[in-house]
Amino acid sequence: MAGSETSNGTAAGTTTGTTTGTTTEVTAAGSTPGSASAETSAIAKSATTPWRMEVIVGGAMVAIVVVVALVFRWRPDQIFIDRWGFSLIHPDVGNSFWVNVTDIRSSSTLVAGSILAALVVVLRDYWRALACLVAPTVAVVLAEYVLKPWIARRYAEVLTFPSGSVTAVAAVAAAWVLAVPLRLRFLVVVIGAFVIGLECVAVVALQWHYPTDALGGALFGVGFVLLADGLLHMCVVAVRSRHSGSPTDEPEDTANGGSPVQNATA
Numbered sequence: 502m503a504g505s506e507t508s509n510g511t512a513a514g515t516t517t518g519t520t521t522g523t524t525t526e527v528t529a530a531g532s533t534p535g536s537a538s539a540e541t542s543a544i545a546k547s548a549t550t551p552w553r554m555e556v557i558v559g560g561a562m563v564a565i566v567v568v569v570a571l572v573f574r575w576r577p578d579q580i581f582i583d584r585w586g587f588s589l590i591h592p593d594v595g596n597s598f599w600v601n602v603t604d605i606r607s608s609s610t611l612v613a614g615s616i617l618a619a620l621v622v623v624l625r626d627y628w629r630a631l632a633c634l635v636a637p638t639v640a641v642v643l644a645e646y647v648l649k650p651w652i653a654r655r656y657a658e659v660l661t662f663p664s665g666s667v668t669a670v671a672a673v674a675a676a677w678v679l680a681v682p683l684r685l686r687f688l689v690v691v692i693g694a695f696v697i698g699l700e701c702v703a704v705v706a707l708q709w710h711y712p713t714d715a716l717g718g719a720l721f722g723v724g725f726v727l728l729a730d731g732l733l734h735m736c737v738v739a740v741r742s743r744h745s746g747s748p749t750d751e752p753e754d755t756a757n758g759g760s761p762v763q764n765a766t767a
Contacts, residue, residue, distance in 0.1 A: 562724025586712025
């Protein structure tokens with residue numbers, strides 16, 4: 502009797518262990534449709550998270566320009582920021598230095614700067630290279646041919662908001678900030694900010710623009726490039742996650758976590 506009970510106990514234990522092991526394997530494999538779907542959604546969300554800060558920052562910059570544009574469409578006169586800016590930057594029409602500074606915004610500089618930025622990053626991040634190549638030119642076209650005519654703010658009888666010159670310089674600078682490796686990003690941010698600031702002072706000193714026109718161009722140029730890059734990456738990751746169940750490989754910029762905007766100030 503004792504031997505029989507022992508045998509039965511051993512058999513029962515074996516059966517229980519086998520059943521438990523099978524259940525564990527099924528659970529670990531995540532074979533149920535609901536859990537697989539939840540896991541895919543979580544992966545996709547995790548993959549797009551690094552780009553959300555870039556979209557938020559870029560979108561906020563563009564939104565500020567649009568809101569200010571609505572104000573100027575209703576009341577195009579100079580505001581307190583313009584008066585304050587004019588008090589700091591005295592008119593210097595015809596100054597050769599400022600004229601040379603404004604040459605930075607030429608069409609050749611815009612095209613060459615965008616192409617070079619794309620070449621710098623294309624091997625590390627194809628989609629970012631596409632954003633660096635296309636977004637600066639699109640930003641300038643929108644500023645010159647959509648926003649300016651719609652807002653119709655004038656300075657010396659010329660459409661001025663936002664400044665197309667500053668938009669071009671700011672957009673190319675933003676493209677380069679995104680294009681360079683992380684170890685060089687802070688340096689490029691400093692250089693880019695300096696060049697944008699110089700362009701802002703130049704267009705105001707030459708009396709081409711109100712100070713708010715220059716600031717609007719800086720915000721729109723940087724914001725549009727950030728927004729374009731972030732949205733493009735989020736769309737690509739979402740599409741590939743839906744088809745393959747796993748996100749795309751992360752580029753160097755986000756391999757250690759954080760968005761490109763966060764890394765720029767890291």
